[in-house]
Amino acid sequence: AQRVTQPEKLLSVFKGAPVELKCNYSYSGSPELFWYVQYSRQRLQLLLRHISRESIKGFTADLNKGETSFHLKKPFAQEEDSAMYYCALDGGYQKVTFGIGTKLQVIP
Amino acid sequence: DAGVIQSPRHEVTEMGQEVTLRCKPISGHDYLFWYRQTMMRGLELLIYFNNNVPIDDSGMPEDRFSAKMPNASFSTLKIQPSEPRDSAVYFCASNRGWREKLFFGSGTQLSVL
Numbered sequence: 001a002q003r004v005t006q007p008e009k010l011l012s013v014f015k016g017a018p019v020e021l022k023c024n025y026s027y028s029g030s031p032e033l034f035w036y037v038q039y040s041r042q043r044l045q046l047l048l049r050h051i052s053r054e055s056i057k058g059f060t061a062d063l064n065k066g067e068t069s070f071h072l073k074k075p076f077a078q079e080e081d082s083a084m085y086y087c088a089l090d091g092g093y094q095k096v097t098f099g100i101g102t103k104l105q106v107i108p
Numbered sequence: 109d110a111g112v113i114q115s116p117r118h119e120v121t122e123m124g125q126e127v128t129l130r131c132k133p134i135s136g137h138d139y140l141f142w143y144r145q146t147m148m149r150g151l152e153l154l155i156y157f158n159n160n161v162p163i164d165d166s167g168m169p170e171d172r173f174s175a176k177m178p179n180a181s182f183s184t185l186k187i188q189p190s191e192p193r194d195s196a197v198y199f200c201a202s203n204r205g206w207r208e209k210l211f212f213g214s215g216t217q218l219s220v221l
């Protein structure tokens with residue numbers, strides 16, 4: 001069975017502070033990991049995926065197979081980063097499992 | 109393209125009533141997904157289709173839930189009879205293929221009184 005764990009439902013940080021949204025997964029094979037984001041009054045949308053190895057809006061995420069983690073990081077938080085963030089795992093056969101989500105609140 | 113289109117945006121109904129949620133995927137996307145979002149459980153996959161055929165409905169909570177995709181541009185999720193615990197946001201999503209990113213609709217906020 002595949003599982004995604006996001007241990008924090010709410011993460012509050014001050015503007016300019018570093019951000020780390022945690023994601024751990026459980027899957028026996030080779031997963032595809034994603035971060036999706038939902039800004040207020042907007043649709044859930046892809047932020048980044050591990051296979052792309054890119055930085056989007058200053059965010060990066062590294063897949064650590066040893067620790068089965070895919071934490072999302074940003075060195076300096078901005079107010080517009082406030083949103084709901086979901087870590088997702090695609091174990092194949094289009095079965096995408098999402099974590100419960102972490103609400104990021106950036107305090108001015 | 110207007111993206112994935114869901115209707116209605118909000119639905120308020122009374123317990124026992126039938127509820128039908130609708131979805132139009134992005135043209136050319138072969139896969140369509142129905143998700144349910146709640147505070148306690150986050151996003152849960154209910155069912156998904158490939159080329160209009162249901163592939164995995166193991167996430168459908170009960171027989172009260174059913175989903176159809178009569179053609180490539182339309183899908184419905186039906187709850188009959190509805191119960192208060194069905195209150196949630198229901199999302200439809202589509203994509204082009206295996207491990208491609210998901211495109212989500214705006215969701216339907218369902219409240220069952």
